[in-house]
Amino acid sequence: MTTRREFLKHSAATIAALTLPVSARAKTGPFTKLTARPASMQLAPPSYPKTDIWGYDGIMPGPELRIARGARVQRSFRNALPQASSVHWHGIRIDNAMDGVAGLTQLAVEPGQTFDYDFVAPDAGTYWYHAHNRSVEQVARGLYGALIVEEDEPPEVDREEVLILDDWLLDPETAQIDPDFDSVHDRSHAGRRGNFIATNGRPDLSLEVRQNERLRLRLINAANARIFVLSLAGLEGWSIALDGMPLASPEPLTDALILGPGQRADLIVDVTANQGETAHLVRIEDQEGFSQVAFPVTGLASAERRGEPAALPRNPKMEVTGLEDAVFVRLNMQGGAMGSLDAAVLDGERKSFRELVDANQFWAFNGTIGMTEAPLAELALGQTVELEIYNDTSFPHAMHLHGMHFREIGQDGTPGPLRDTLMMFGGETRTIGFVADNPGDWLFHCHMLSHAASGMMTWVRVA
Structure with missing residues (x-):
């Protein structure tokens, strides 16, 4: 089995070769610059000095990006940081090449280099963007901002x-x-x-x-x-x-x-x-x-309260159909302190828990730590997936699926609200269903970013 490092390098190179370069795409106008750079801000009370942060355009949160549903986002990302970075557009169902996952959908943008992000936002809603290389550090230093996609008919609010x-x-x-x-x-x-x-x-x-x-x-x-x-x-x-x-x-x-x-x-x-x-x-x-x-x-504002608000307009493709014929996938989450993991595969070799501790790696999916050469699931376009997740750990995990949304399936088979991040607590077994309707290699990981950095990352491929 190839090592995780070799796999990430190979995946990025393959995708880069198969993806039409952004410079070759039709553009609707000039790209707006988005620069990640060090800065300082008065985070703590005034009696303290300013805190050194990393911010998009030198501010934190980064610039609020607000567009209409169906509009195009075009940002020329410039990296003025001392380490490589990339930008992930969290929750947006976009073209795989624009997802911003360094090592899977693109190469990390090295210091002094740029990358053009160019995509259409198909869904109205509240989203955000954040760094996706060395995320546990870069997000903690302040690299994030809001991405708001407005409804065609916004709700009646003041x-x-x-x-x-x-x-x-x-x-x-x-x-x-x-x-x-x-x-x-x-x-x-x-x-x-x-x-x-x-x-x-x-x-x-x-x-x-x-x-x-x-x-x-x-x-x-x-x-x-x-x-x-x-x-x-x-x-x-x-x-x-x-x-x-x-x-x-x-x-x-x-x-x-x-x-x-x-x-x-x-x-x-x-x-x-x-x-x-x-x-x-x-x-x-x-x-x-x-x-x-x-x-x-x-x-x-007024003498009386208003009545109950109306529901927001629906986004496209919100139904999860075909559950009766769905392909079944299981994910066991293991490891961490007070867990039962005694060994796992790391970089293609089975290692004891003591060896994993020495490598500062603590969490496994289905007995493997970190990214694997083969995806968790290889799916045909349009195929419906039923993914059962068992949290065999003592800690909560926020499982985030890139590129697609899912519905949790209750014990009675009733689907819950459409989401992209599932909050799971220790000992729980939960099932989600989604339609693999967005082609590409999509990350599935814990958004407790320290957990992702120490093993809780996998991916699915939609052909």
Whole structure:
């Protein structure tokens, strides 16, 4: 068996040879530059120095990209970082060559080099873009931004807010980012979790609102590993979309909303707090509530609340058909601290758990760590897949499928909402179904990025 390094090199070279170069494609206009470069920002309170970050165009979050459904995104990515990088457009069902996975769909963009991303956004919704080479470090340093694709008929709201949730692991003395991105503890346990929690780069984000004002909140979890458990105070509303895809009908927000790394949720909320009070998007940790975003109520929007909102317009190709004849695939997730993994295949050789620890690799899919030469599944175009996943570990994992969306299939066979990232907890067995309708080699990995870096990566091929 070839080594992982050889496989990645071979895959990238093959795809590069078979893909029409972007420069040879029809272009609708000049490409807008998107530069990844070092910068500094006042992340911690003013009594601390600025934090050195990496940001797209030198800011964090990166520039918000907002387009209409069906419009074209053309960005000339320039790498001004000290290490190679690439850009992944998370959740967008796009051409495989534009997916931005270094080593699988493209070569990593070396320092000083450029790469032109050119694709059409077929689905309205809340998406995001982020680095996809050495992601555990580059995303943690700030390389991400929102990508908003607007509906043909947007919902009736007074305004909307894009809220990117993240945590940062900072030195409490210097406010600088902890540089230990290969921490054995993080890789073998729950992942790299920060000690400084922020929204849009601010720990104290406050947005003035008016009583009975109707807001659309676009929530994006850009954290390396933190699971955000959220609720509302002084706000009432509905969930209208998950991972960019509209729900069949708005669902009242009566329980806590769980948002794993990489996941998104669109909410429509009404401000029910009185004038002079403060409403909150609440983060729940250890059964305590903390303000993630404050909404001071400074006026009156209307005397009464509106009725329930209508559902968002559907995106194309949202149905998962053919489940009765689906090809069955199984994925066993193994490893980590307190796990039962005693050995696994790494770089083509079976190694003991002690040898895996020495290699700083802790997680396996079906007994193999990291990318393999053969895909998890080789699928015909249009084939329906039933993928059963067993989390035989002690930790949660956010499983993200590139290029396609799926529906979780309940025990009674009922499909759930269309998503691209599945939050799985220890000991769970879950089944997802999807139609392999997007040709190419697509990554499937844990979005706890320390877990992906230490073994939890595989791929599927759609012929």
